[in-house]
Amino acid sequence: MTPAPTTAETIAYLRSLPAVRERAELVYAKAQDRQLKHFDVDFSKLSDVAKFVVSLIKRDYDAKDIPNIPPHTRLRHFDVGQKDRIQQLCESWKGRIDNIETVRRLVDLIVVSVLLDAGAGDRWTFEVKPDNIQKVARSYSRSEGLALASLAMFKEGRFSGDIHRAHQVDADGLCSLTLESLREGFQVDEQKNPLLGLEGRWELLRRLGKALKLHPEYFASSENAPLRPGNMVDYLFKEGSDRPRRKDKYVVRTESLFKVVIDGFAEIWPPSRTTVGEVSLGDVWPCDALKTSSTPADSTDHFVVFHKLSQWMTYSIMEPLETMLNIEWEHANLLTGLPEYRNGGLLIDLGFMTLKPKEEERGLVNYKHNALKPGQPAVEVVPTFEPSDPVIIEWRAMTVATLDRIAVEVRKQLNLPNLTLAQVLQGGTWNAGREIASVSRPNTKGPPIAILSDGTLF
Template sequence: MPPASSTTETIAYLKSLPAVRDRAERVYAAATAQKLKHFDVDVSRLHDVAKFVVALIKRDYDPKDIPNIPPHTRLRHFDVGQVDRIKLLVDSWKGRVDTLETVRRLVDLIVVSVLLDAGAGDRWTFEVKPDNVQKVSRSYARSEGLALASLAMFKEGRFSSDIHRSHQVDADGLCKLTLESLKEGFQVDDQKNPLLGLEGRWELLRRLGQALKAHPEYFGGSDNAPLRPGNMVDVLFKEGSDRPRRNDKYVVRTESLFKIVIDGFAEIWPSSRTGLNGVSLGDVWPCDTIKDPAAPPDSTDHYVVFHKLSQWMTYSIMEPLETLLNVEWEHANLLTGLPEYRNGGLLIDLEFMTLKPKEEERGLVNYKHNALKPGQPAVEVVPTFEPSDPVIIEWRAMTVATLDRIAVEVRKLLNLPNLTLAQVLQGGTWNAGREIASVSRPNTKGPPIAILSDGTLF
C-alpha cells in the first residue's frame, strides 16, 4: 500500500481540473496510434466536424454577435421558447433583496437544476401552463424540460424548509423532500409520462442536503441561517474582496469555485462510484485503454477523470457572479469540454469515431434486453451500455480531448482567437450534436449510443 501522503496527493490530483485533460490526452494519444480498444477513429475527419460546427454557428448568429455567444451554462436552458425566465425571476426580487442575496438564490437554483439534469429519456415532457408571458400551454423535453421543472419546483418552495422563504434551497428542505413531491413536480406519470432515474434524482437531492450539513465552511450563513448552496457566494466574494482588483473587477480563482463544488458536494455521489482509501472520487473511472499490464494492482494511472457534473455546475455558477457581482474568473481555461452525449454523439454521427464491430454487436444485445423491460419503446435501435462500461469511458475521454481540438479549428475558421471553449460548446458542438441527432434519429432525437441512466450520470 502506498504511503498516506502519496495517497492524499493522488486523491487531490484525481479531484483536480488539470487531471481531466491530462488523462483524456493519454486516451487521445492511444487513438492516434490506433490503439483504442472500443472505437476506431478517423482523425482526418476532425476538420470536417469543425466545419459543420462553424456552419451552424454562422447560421444561428449574426457575424457581429458571434464574439458574444453566451457561455454554455445551465442558465441557457431556462430561456427556451425565447423567454428570459431568469431575468423575470430576478426582476421579481428587486426592491426586496440585495444583489448578494439575488446571486445566492440563483446559485441555489443552479445547483439543484444541474443535479436534476441527467438523461430524461425519450418519452418524458414537462408542460408549462399559459401565463402572462407564455399565452399557450407548451411541453418541453430533455434538458430544457428538466430546467423548467426545476425552476417551477424552486418557485413553489419544494426545496425550502421555510414557507416564508420559498425561493431558496436549504439542507432541511432537501432532506425532507419526498419522492412523491418530486414526482408531482416533474409531472411524472409512470404510464403516460415516465422519467428515467426519478428515484436516483430524489436520492441525489437528499444526499445534497446531507452534503450541505457536512460542509458549513462553504454553505453556512450567519447564525441560525439555513445551510444553502448559495452561501458559497459569500466565500467566493470574500476571496475577490481580499485580493487586488483588476480593471475594477473582483478576481476569483476558478479553482476556488471548483474546490467548493468537488469537495462540498462529494457526499452526493453513490457508493458505487470509484473511491480511493474510502474517499469518493466522483466522476472518475478506470480505463482499460491506458492500463499498463505491468502496473501494480493499486495503481491509479489508468483512471480517467471527467467531473462532468462538477464542471457543468462550475460553468453555471460562474455566470451570475460575473454578470451581477463584477467577478473576473482567473484560470477559467482549466475547465474542459463536457463529456456528455450531445458533444460525444456529434463525433460518432460525423464518423470521427466508430464503434468496433464486436462492441456494436454487444451494445445491440444490451439494447434488445433493455427493450424487453416494461415501458421501453422499441424504436430507433442503438447500441446501449451501462455508464461504467469501458465503451462509455473511452467515448467520454475521447470527447474531452477532441473538443479542445475542435475549438482550435473553430477559432481558426471564424478568425476569432479569443472565442472561449464555453462559447464553442454553446454556439457549436452541443447544438450540433443535438441537431444531427434529430436528423439521424427523428423519432427519439437521442444519441447514437444510449447510456442506461440511473439519474446520477450526466
Template sequence: MTQDIEKAKELLQIQAVRQHTAPIFELALQNNLDYFDVDLSKVDDVVDFVTDVIDRDFKDKYDTIPPHGRWGHLNAGGDLRVESLIELWRSQNVAEIEIGKKLIDLFVFSVLIDAGAGNEWRYIEKGTSKVFNRSEGLAIVSIDMFKNGELSDDPNDPYKVSASKLVSFEEPQLIKSFQITKANPLTGTEGRLQLLQNLGKALQSNNEIFGEDGRPGNLIEYLHKQSVDDSFELPLLWNALMEGLTSIWPKGRTQVDGVSLGDAWPLSTTAKLGVTDFVDTIIPFHKLTQWLCYSLIVPLKDYGYKFNISKQTLQTGLPEYRNGGLIYDLKVIELKPEHLKRGLELSKEIKSKTPEIPSFTPDDGVIVEWRALTIGFLDYILPLVNKKLNYDLSLPQLIEAGSWKSGREIAAQLRPETKGPPIDLYSDGTVF
C-alpha cells in the same frame, strides 16, 4: 498518506481532467483505442457542421455568444425566465447580494438534477402548453419548482433552496413535480431522488461553505471571505464545490483507499500507456461539477459581489452525449463491432424502446473512452473552428453556440423520433 491516496486526491482537482484524458486522445490520433475506431478524415465534417450552425445563429455577431451554462437552458424556447425573475426581485427591492444568492440557489439545484432524462420523458411548462424534453425539460422543471416554492422552507420567500426541504423530499413529490407517469417515464428517477436528498444533507453538513441554514447561495459569502478584493482563481470555486458536494454522489462509485472519486472511472485503454497500478487507470471527468462551475461563473461575475474569476481555461469541454454524439454521428469515431454487439444485446436485455441503439452502463469502457475522446476532440476542433470563422471563440462559447447545439441537431436529423444520442447510457440519473 500513501502514494495511492495522494494520487486519488489529485484526481479530484480540475487540472486532472485534461491531464488524464489527453493521453487517451493521443491514442485516438493513432487509431489505437480499445473500444472505438477513429477516422480523422471526418474531422473536417465536424468543423463544417459546427461552423455552419454558429454562422446561422451568430453571423457577424460572434462577440454576443454567451459562455456555456445552465442559464441558456433555463431560458429554453427563447423565454427570458431568469431575467424576468431578476426584474421581479429588483421591483421588490431585493438586495443585490440576495439576488446573487437566489441565482446560485436556482442554478445549483438545476444543474444537479440535469442528468440524462431518457428518450421518452416530456415536461409541460406550468401555466403554458409548451413541451420540453431532455436537458431543457429538466431546466424548466427546476425553475417551475423554484418559482412555486417547492424548494424553500421560508414561508415568506419561495425563491430559495433550503437543505431541510431537500432532505425531506419524497418520491411522490418528485413524481408530481416532474410529471412522471407510466406513459412518461423519467430515466433514473430513484437515483435523482437520492441525489436531491443527499444534496440537502451535504448543504447541512458543510456550514463553512453553505452557511448555518444550508443554502447553496451562501457559497457567495464563502467565496467573498476567501477571495482578495473579490478576485479569485477558478480552483477556489472548484474546490469548494468538490469539498461541499462530494457526499451527494451514490455509493459504489470509484474509490481508492476510502477516497471517493465521484465521476471518475477506470479504463482498460490505459494499459496501452504502460499503466499498471489501479489508481493510474482512472479517468476523471466530474461532468456535473464542471457543468455547475460553468453555470455559476456568469451569476458570480455579474450579480452579488461581482467576482473576478481567473484561470477559467482549466475547465474542459463537457463529456456528455450531445458533444460526444456529434463526433460519433459524423463518423469521426465508430464503435468496434464486438462492442456494438454487446451494446445492442444490453438494449435488448433491458427492453429499450430504441433497441437499434446500443446501451452501456456508465462504468463500461465504451462510455469511459467515449467521454475521454469527447474532451479531446473539443480541444482539437476549437482552433480549427476559429480558423474557419476567423474569430477567437473560447471553449465555453464553442460548446454553447456550436458543439452542444450541433450534437442536438444532428441527433434530430438522424433520429427524428427520439432526437436521442447514438449511444444510450443505462444509468441511475446521476451521470451525464
C-alpha cells in the same frame, strides 16, 4: 528519485481540474497510436466536424454577434422558447432583496437544476402552464424540460425548509423532500410520462441536503442561517475582496469555485463510484486503454477524470457572479469540454469515432434486453451500455480531448482567437450534436449510443 505520491496527494490530483485534461490527453494519444480498445478513429474527419460546427454558428448568429455568444451554462436552458425566465424571476425580487441575495438564490436554483439534469429518456415531457411570460401551454423535453421543471419546483418552494422563504434551497428542505413531491413536480406518470432515474434524482437531492450540513464552511452565511448552496457566494466574494482588484473587478480563482463544488458536494455521489483510500472520487473511472498487463492492482494511473457535473455546475455558477457581482474569473481555461452525449454523439454521427464491430454487437444485445423491459419503446435501435461500461468511459475521454481540438479549428475558421471553449460548446458542438441526432434518429432524437440512465450520471 521522485517519491511516490501519498494517498492524499493522489486523491487531490484526481479531484482537480488539470487531471481532467491531462488524463484525456493520454487516451487521445492511445487513439493516435491506434490502441483504443473499443473505438476506431478517423482523424481525417476532425476538420469535417469543425466545418459543420462553424456552419451552424454562422447560420444561428450574425457575424457581429459571434464574439458575444453566451457561455454554455445551465441558464441557457431556462430561456427556451425565447423567454427570459431568469430575468423575470429576478425582477420579481427587485426592491425586496439585495444583489448578493439575488445571486445566492440563482446559485441555489442552478445547483439543484444541474443535479436534476441527467438523461430524461425519450418519452418524458414537462408542460408549462400559461402565464404572463408564456401565453399558451407548451411541453418541453430533455434538458430544457428538466430545467423548467426544476424552476417551477424552486418557485413553489419544494426545496425550501422555510415556508416564509419559498425561493431558496436549503438543507432542511432537501432532507425532507419526498419522492412523491418530486414525482409531482416532474409531472411523472409511469405509463404516460415516465422519467428515467426519478428515484436516483431524489436520492441525489437528499444527499445534497446532507452534504450542506457537513460543510458549513461553504454553505453557512452565519451561525443560525439556513445551510444553502447559494451561501458559497459569500465564501467566494470574500476571496475577491481580499485580493487586489483588476480594473475594478474582483478577481477569484476558478479553482476556488471548483474546490467548493468538488469538496462541498463530495457526499452526493453514489457509494458505487470509484474510491481511493475510502474517499469517493465522483466522476472518475478506470479506462481500458490506459491499463496494461503490468498495471498494479492498486494503481490509479489508468483512471480517467471527468467531473462533468462539477464542471457543468462551475460553468453555470460563474455566470451570475461575473455579470451581477463584477467578478472576473482567473484560470477559467482550466475548465474542459463536457463529456456528455450531445458533444460525444457529434463525433460518432460525423464518423470521427466508430464502435469496433465486437462492441457494436454487444451494445445491440444490451439494447434488445433493455427493450424487453416494460415501458421501453422499440424504436431506433442503437448500441446501449451502462454508464460504467468501458465503452462509455473511452468515448467520454475522447470527447474531452477532441473538443479542445475542435475549438482550435473553429477559432481558426472564424478568425476569432479569443472565442472561449464555453462559447464554442454553446454556439457550436452541443447544438450540432443535438441537430444531427434529430436528423439521424428523428423518432427519439437520441444519441448514437444510449446510456442507461440511473439519474446520477450526467
